Amino acid sequence: MSGAYIAPNQQRHMRACMVCAVVRTESQFKAHGCPNCEAFLELAGNTDAIQDCTSQVFEGLMTVSDTSKSWVARWQRLEGYVPGVYAVQVEGVLGEDYVAAAEAAGVHYVPRDGSVNDSLPQEA
Helix, strand or coil: CCCCCCCHHHHHHEEEECCCCEEEEHHHHHHHCCCCCHHHHCCCCCHHHHHHHEECCEEEEEEECCCCCCHHHHHCCCCCCCCEEEEEEECCCCCHHHHHHHHHCCCCCCCCCCCCCCCCCCCC
């Protein structure tokens, strides 16, 4: 989990990715990008993209060591992601260009703010 450690005095700088909900500091996103979404979000070295694709407003933290075996990881749609610290919910609206980039990369984007519950059938 290189680049995933957040020192206690840096916690006020934590941000969560709006696509995968991984939590890192702004400087970690700037130095390394998102460990799950970098291929299409291109956050490394891009302050504007970090502001557009991550949020300082999130609820709950969970640490997942094996996303393939954890029922919590399945429930939170984290399967296939790197081990690390994730937010339970992330507030914010991902821009249409980034949603299109995610979809083009084969990632089905579901907002992580709790506004969409894809585990329950939607009523008409």
